[in-house]
Amino acid sequence: MVKHFYKGTGIIISFIILAILFLCSLAFGYTSTNFQTVFDTYRAFDGSAEQVVIQTMRMPRAIIATLVGACLAVSGAIMQALTRNPMASPGILGINAGASLSVVLGMTLFSVYSLEGFMWLSFLGAFVAAISVFVLGSMGREGLTKLKLTMAGVVLSSLFSSITTGLLILDDNRLESVMFWMSGSVEGRKLELVVPVLPFVVLGLFMAMAMSGKINALLVGEDVAKGLGQKTWLVKGMGLLVVVFLSGSAVAMAGPIGFVGLIIPHIVRGFVGIDYRWVMPYCAILGAGLMLAADIASRFILFPTEVPVGVATAVVGAPFFIYLARRGVMKG
Numbered sequence: 035m036v037k038h039f040y041k042g043t044g045i046i047i048s049f050i051i052l053a054i055l056f057l058c059s060l061a062f063g064y065t066s067t068n069f070q071t072v073f074d075t076y077r078a079f080d081g082s083a084e085q086v087v088i089q090t091m092r093m094p095r096a097i098i099a100t101l102v103g104a105c106l107a108v109s110g111a112i113m114q115a116l117t118r119n120p121m122a123s124p125g126i127l128g129i130n131a132g133a134s135l136s137v138v139l140g141m142t143l144f145s146v147y148s149l150e151g152f153m154w155l156s157f158l159g160a161f162v163a164a165i166s167v168f169v170l171g172s173m174g175r176e177g178l179t180k181l182k183l184t185m186a187g188v189v190l191s192s193l194f195s196s197i198t199t200g201l202l203i204l205d206d207n208r209l210e211s212v213m214f215w216m217s218g219s220v221e222g223r224k225l226e227l228v229v230p231v232l233p234f235v236v237l238g239l240f241m242a243m244a245m246s247g248k249i250n251a252l253l254v255g256e257d258v259a260k261g262l263g264q265k266t267w268l269v270k271g272m273g274l275l276v277v278v279f280l281s282g283s284a285v286a287m288a289g290p291i292g293f294v295g296l297i298i299p300h301i302v303r304g305f306v307g308i309d310y311r312w313v314m315p316y317c318a319i320l321g322a323g324l325m326l327a328a329d330i331a332s333r334f335i336l337f338p339t340e341v342p343v344g345v346a347t348a349v350v351g352a353p354f355f356i357y358l359a360r361r362g363v364m365k366g
Contacts, residue, residue: 041312044305048319052100055326059096060088063333064340094225099329099343100322101228101235102220102288105280107321108242110295111302111313115249116273119183120300121358124160124281125292127187131194132163133285142201153230157282164274166190218291218344220329231283238279239318245272246310253308291344293351294321300358 060072065087075085106124113122124130136159140146146155167190171183248269256266284291302316328346 041306045315045319048316048323052319052323052326055323055330056096056100059099059326059330060092062330063087063092091222094223094228095220095329096326097225098223098228098287099220099325101232102284102291103294103322103325104239104318105235105284105321106291106294107298107317107324108239108314109277109280109284111299111310111317112242112249112273112277113295114299115253115310116270117183118253121184121296121355122187123293123295124277124284125290125294126184126191126296126355127167128163128191128194129160129167129277129281130285130290130292131191131198132166133157133159133282134290135159135194135198136162137285138198138201142204150230153234153282153286156286157234157278160278160282160285163190163194164278168274218289218347219342220288220325221340221342223287227287231286234279235283238276238283241272241276242280243314245269245276246314249273249310250308253310289342289344291325291347293347293354294324296358297351297354298324300354 057069057072061067061069065084067084067088071084072088074080075088079085079089109129110123113124113127114120133156136155137152140151140155146152167183167186170186170190174182176182248264251264252266252269260266281295298317298321299313302313302320306312306316324347325343328350329343332341332343332346334340
């Protein structure tokens with residue numbers, strides 16, 4: 035009971051921190067504004083340039099960063115649980131790269147530029163990449179192992195990225211406009227991007243929370259889960275569907291952004307343990323917070339000029355990935 039009280043209190047504190055970061059995202063940027071300007075924008079809008087920037091540029095940017103961070107962190111937690119691989123994440127296992135390749139193929143070969151088109155292409159690419167990684171990682175006498183799964187993800191991610199780059203080079207008219215999106219960014223995004231994917235984001239997050247208890251049983255062991263009457267194949271299938279929904283939605287809104295789905299689940303499990311009934315909500319809140327913090331940092335803290343938020347997450351995520359590899363978590 036005491037542990038639950040502290041974990042519940044932690045949820046409230048995390049949510050307060052998220053709210054503060056969201057407010058900072060609205061208040062700080064190249065256009066000189068402050069918290070008072072933000073409050074005045076929604077309390078007494080006067081049409082000034084500063085208030086227009088907050089309403090039309092920073093608010094959509096903050097909302098999209100929040101949703102993308104939650105999606106990536108929760109999907110990373112699910113992938114790490116179902117594969118029992120602490121290196122698993124949508125970026126490391128090639129899910130983001132597959133979704134990106136699908137979008138670029140649609141733009142290059144079929145001239146797809148609609149928001150709905152991007153959404154469905156992202157989902158298709160994420161699904162194909164997920165299936166491909168699991169099939170490739172399961173080949174051989176040993177079956178699916180952590181090392182094989184990670185290597186399959188790295189290889190396929192490199193392959194998808196190379197094909198994507200080749201397509202863009204062949205069609206250099208689209209290169210400049212697409213490369214900024216490919217690096218992962220929430221700058222200049224509009225709320226129209228959220229509308230078609232929001233149902234899938236909500237459904238994916240709801241399914242993730244609902245299946246958290248079943249994931250706990252799987253973590254004890256697949257045989258134990260079967261002994262408790264669980265259909266493990268159904269849990270894994272639902273988990274894969276959730277990963278596709280959340281990863282595909284994130285790529286559709288902001289392009290491929292790495293390392294959020296790798297970092298946050300490890301941090302959360304360090305605080306609250308492996309009970310996924312707590313891991314899931316914590317990942318959603320802290321993942322959103324990390325994306326907002328990275329977006330704020332990418333504007334004027336880490337670099338002399340603004341860079342895509344995917345660069346900021348990589349600055350933190352790459353050393354974290356090396357740290358995990360040096361701990362030997364890829365064994366088995």
